[in-house]
Amino acid sequence: xxxxxxxxxxxxxxxxxxxxxxxxxxxxxxxxxxxxxxxxxxxxxxxxxxxxxxxxxxxxxxxxxxxxxxxxxxxxxxxxxxxxxxxxxxxxxxxxxxxxxxxxxxxxxxxxxxxxxxxxxxxxxxxxxxxxxxxxxxxxxxxxxxxxxxxxxxxxxxxxxxxxxxxxxxxxxxxxxxxxxxxxxxxxxxxxxxxxxxxxxxxxxxxxxxxxxxxxxxxxxxxxxxxx
Amino acid sequence: xxxxxxxxxxxxxxxxxxxxxxxxxxxxxxxxxxxxxxxxxxxxxxxxxxxxxxxxxxxxxxxxxxxxxxxxxxxxxxxxxxxxxxxxxxxxxxxxxxxxxxxxxxxxxxxxxxxxxxxxxxxxxxxxxxxxxxxxxxxxxxxxxxxxxxxxxxxxxxxxxxxxxxxxxxxxxxxxxxxxxxxxxxxxxxxxxxxxxxxxxxxxxxxxxxxxxxxxxxxxxxxxxxxxxxxxxxxxxxxxxxxxxxxxxxxxxxxxxxxxxxxxxxxxxxxxxxxxxxxxxxxxxxxxxxxxxxxxxxxxxxxxxxxxxxxxxxxxxxxxxxxxxxxxxxxxxxxxxxxxxxxxxxxxxxxxxxxxxxxxxxxxxxxxxxxxxxxxxxxxxxxxxxxxxxxxxxxxxxxxxxxxxxxxxxxxxxxxxxxxxxxxxxxxxxxxxxxxxxxxxxxxxxxxxxxxxxxxxxxxxxxxxxxxxxxxxxxxxxxxxxxxxxxxxxxxxxxxxxxxxxxxxxxxxxxxxxxxxxxxxxxxxxxxxxxxxxxxxxxxxxxxxxxxxxxxxxxxxxxxxxxxxxxxxxxxxxxxxxxxxxxxxxxxxxxxxxxxxxxxxxxxxxxxxxxxxxxxx
Numbered sequence: 001x002x003x004x005x006x007x008x009x010x011x012x013x014x015x016x017x018x019x020x021x022x023x024x025x026x027x028x029x030x031x032x033x034x035x036x037x038x039x040x041x042x043x044x045x046x047x048x049x050x051x052x053x054x055x056x057x058x059x060x061x062x063x064x065x066x067x068x069x070x071x072x073x074x075x076x077x078x079x080x081x082x083x084x085x086x087x088x089x090x091x092x093x094x095x096x097x098x099x100x101x102x103x104x105x106x107x108x109x110x111x112x113x114x115x116x117x118x119x120x121x122x123x124x125x126x127x128x129x130x131x132x133x134x135x136x137x138x139x140x141x142x143x144x145x146x147x148x149x150x151x152x153x154x155x156x157x158x159x160x161x162x163x164x165x166x167x168x169x170x171x172x173x174x175x176x177x178x179x180x181x182x183x184x185x186x187x188x189x190x191x192x193x194x195x196x197x198x199x200x201x202x203x204x205x206x207x208x209x210x211x212x213x214x215x216x217x218x219x220x221x222x223x224x225x226x227x228x
Numbered sequence: 229x230x231x232x233x234x235x236x237x238x239x240x241x242x243x244x245x246x247x248x249x250x251x252x253x254x255x256x257x258x259x260x261x262x263x264x265x266x267x268x269x270x271x272x273x274x275x276x277x278x279x280x281x282x283x284x285x286x287x288x289x290x291x292x293x294x295x296x297x298x299x300x301x302x303x304x305x306x307x308x309x310x311x312x313x314x315x316x317x318x319x320x321x322x323x324x325x326x327x328x329x330x331x332x333x334x335x336x337x338x339x340x341x342x343x344x345x346x347x348x349x350x351x352x353x354x355x356x357x358x359x360x361x362x363x364x365x366x367x368x369x370x371x372x373x374x375x376x377x378x379x380x381x382x383x384x385x386x387x388x389x390x391x392x393x394x395x396x397x398x399x400x401x402x403x404x405x406x407x408x409x410x411x412x413x414x415x416x417x418x419x420x421x422x423x424x425x426x427x428x429x430x431x432x433x434x435x436x437x438x439x440x441x442x443x444x445x446x447x448x449x450x451x452x453x454x455x456x457x458x459x460x461x462x463x464x465x466x467x468x469x470x471x472x473x474x475x476x477x478x479x480x481x482x483x484x485x486x487x488x489x490x491x492x493x494x495x496x497x498x499x500x501x502x503x504x505x506x507x508x509x510x511x512x513x514x515x516x517x518x519x520x521x522x523x524x525x526x527x528x529x530x531x532x533x534x535x536x537x538x539x540x541x542x543x544x545x546x547x548x549x550x551x552x553x554x555x556x557x558x559x560x561x562x563x564x565x566x567x568x569x570x571x572x573x574x575x576x577x578x579x580x581x582x583x584x585x586x587x588x589x590x591x592x593x594x595x596x597x598x599x600x601x602x603x604x605x606x607x608x609x610x611x612x613x614x615x616x617x618x619x620x621x622x623x624x625x626x627x628x629x630x631x632x633x634x635x636x637x638x639x640x641x642x643x644x645x646x647x648x649x650x651x652x653x654x655x656x657x658x659x660x661x662x663x664x665x666x667x668x669x670x671x672x673x674x675x676x677x678x679x680x681x682x683x684x685x686x687x688x689x690x691x692x693x694x695x696x697x698x699x700x701x702x703x704x705x706x707x708x709x710x711x712x713x714x715x716x717x718x719x720x721x722x723x724x725x726x727x728x729x730x731x732x733x734x735x736x737x738x739x740x741x742x743x744x745x746x747x748x749x750x751x752x753x754x755x756x757x758x759x760x761x762x763x764x765x766x767x768x769x770x771x772x773x774x775x776x777x778x779x780x781x782x783x784x785x786x787x788x789x790x791x792x793x794x795x796x797x798x799x800x801x802x803x804x805x806x807x808x809x810x811x812x813x814x815x816x817x818x819x820x821x822x823x824x825x826x827x828x829x830x831x832x833x834x835x836x837x838x839x840x841x842x843x844x845x
Binding site: 071072073074075076078185186187188189196197200203204207208210211212214 | 235236237238241260261262263264265266267268269271288289290331332333336
């Protein structure tokens with residue numbers, strides 16, 4: 001364990017000691033082992049649907065995820081939660097297709113976040129343009145637990161950007177969009193703007209990217225580097 | 229509603245697959261939400277299958293193969309194809325390997341989920357049980373049963389005992405042998421095989437030793453001959469024959485003689501059918517005989533298709549057979565009507581010229597005469613050509629609908645008239661001239677005077693090479709019909725006579741490539757008529773890149789092969805053979821490859837257009 005790892009672990013423990021909610025404490029304590037190889041580990045590919053792009057102003061209305069367990073996407077453990085927002089979804093319904101009427105029976109943000117954190121415990125989180133999702137999750141954690149949460153994340157968009165820029169040519173940012181990226185690997189692109197559908201497409205994209213990197217027993221740490 | 233965990237995209241995909249379409253909506257949802265997804269990279273060479281946890285593998289993207297333990301190809305898989313179900317059904321590990329040809333996503337359904345789906349739908353369960361049985365019978369191990377190496381004596385022996393006793397004399401033996409047209413006799417005394425008497429024995433042990441016809445068989449026969457069991461392999465027989473330098477083996481069934489097997493029987497079994505067919509043609513004495521022999525051509529075609537011969541080889545063999553028929557007919561004709569009063573060349577055009585005949589090809593031929601014939605000579609050639617063309621028609625090479633045949637007066641003329649025809653086609657292009665050109669420019673000498681033909685060929689090459697207007701018109705004709713691909717690479721289907729949606733693999737596939745390559749060949753002044761040979765000659769020339777040549781060669785072989793396989797399937801189903809393929813009847817991988825082949829044709833047409841027709845149309 002490097003000095004930095006020890007320091008990070010200590011910081012996590014300190015965070016956990018301050019947290020009050022048990023799921024948040026468990027989540028913070030059980031950090032993923034980044035030295036493991038990709039095919040020996042468990043990841044959770046997450047996608048959120050929000051009422052807008054500003055974490056301070058807008059709200060999460062859906063959380064979808066699929067786990068990648070030792071290299072396989074396991075649909076049996078996929079989830080797609082609907083979250084009741086405090087305000088109307090408004091105009092954003094045109095983008096995610098979720099209307100206020102769909103959310104009458106939706107769960108609370110507390111409930112949703114708890115279920116997500118249980119699934120995410122000990123796993124690295126994966127997303128496409130994941131920084132936006134992380135910003136919303138941090139904001140939600142502040143609101144629910146009054147506490148900050150540490151996320152280890154892999155961003156398939158960053159992996160794709162690094163790959164395209166290594167190929168030398170200047171490229172259009174449009175090429176990095178989830179469906180465009182999936183197309184380049186000949187992957188089926190799923191139901192756009194559905195949290196679970198996008199999570200699945202992202203998971204398939206990650207598998208294709210790992211294959212394209214082509215390093216035997218690629219570790220999570222190496223993969224994290226590829227995504228920054 | 230708090231959750232919606234169904235992924236519509238996966239469900240939609242599964243729904244398109246047989247047998248998933250037979251599942252209840254509930255079971256289909258279960259399948260769509262319960263599967264795992266793996267990604268296989270071609271860097272990994274092949275799929276590692278965990279036989280302790282068997283799964284049904286459903287190919288979503290990419291391309292895979294199934295090979296058995298001997299590395300022989302059993303199946304090729306693409307989108308919507310399955311593997312791994314054998315061990316799922318039998319619970320046993322299978323020695324098959326699954327090489328990864330192209331990276332891809334595969335959906336996995338585990339034992340528990342698979343059982344649930346089988347319980348939901350009888351059709352679902354039946355489908356995989358059948359597929360299991362089919363892949364077993366399709367495995368090369370059983371295909372081998374027809375191949376020489378696994379062929380047993382039982383398949384070859386004529387169970388017909390022709391025998392004598394050893395106290396008969398050799399004259400009687402010789403009479404019996406010539407009566408039955410056989411080269412050896414079994415010698416049986418008191419129900420027991422005591423020897424073998426062969427042609428060679430009569431020669432070396434009777435005649436060469438100065439013995440007479442009254443010599444007893446027992447004194448000259450081969451005693452206690454080497455025998456072979458009826459269940460032995462054919463190759464064991466040929467091994468015995470070659471090690472002991474013998475040509476005949478008595479065949480035993482439970483120690484009882486039931487017949488004889490000869491070297492010829494063994495050779496005949498080794499898939500040398502075309503040679504025998506051509507040999508038979510050479511021996512036939514009349515048209516009826518030729519008609520009888522030509523009835524075996526469909527069978528020959530089918531056995532070549534079944535043995536996976538290359539389309540190019542099949543075309544060549546079929547053409548060699550019709551060439552032999554034509555040659556034989558000309559010999560029989562000259563025997564019947566007397567020797568020809570002057571030298572002539574019998575030339576063939578179109579598919580026979582290109583050597584790519586298939587089932588049901590019509591005849592396209594003509595005759596170059598040494599000089600203008602007088603009235604008697606003209607009458608002679610008219611009679612001879614009517615005899616040959618008529619007999620060809622009776623043999624299944626139907627009369628050319630456009631009358632391009634030597635029996636037509638116009639196409640049975642002297643060299644200078646032929647030159648005149650070609651000159652006119654090349655220098656004053658008209659629609660009819662261009663259509664003629666596409667048939668006549670694929671010409672080949674079948675038999676007769678080489679010099680007459682060479683003279684004409686030289687003239688034609690000189691007239692076309694570098695003739696921009698003519699080449700441009702031919703190029704325009706070559707791109708006037710397009711491969712059946714629409715926007716977004718979808719097949720454009722047409723309707724056949726029975727209102728099925730089909731692809732015409734001849735007119736919108738093979739023929740387009742022939743047309744394209746002909747233009748290049750004429751431009752370069754090549755003398756070859758065969759499209760693959762033309763392409764070989766174009767390799768390394770500036771006019772076409774090496775890659776383009778190779779792609780065209782592959783596309784031609786692929787489409788021609790698919791066309792033949794399709795005709796083979798039609799024949800087996802007792803349907804008339806056509807050029808129409810229903811795309812749904814072939815695997816998704818083949819559909820994909822066919823699209824790629826059509827793309828190559830499309831690209832080549834564009835190239836042709838920009839090279840030769842720029843600014844002309």
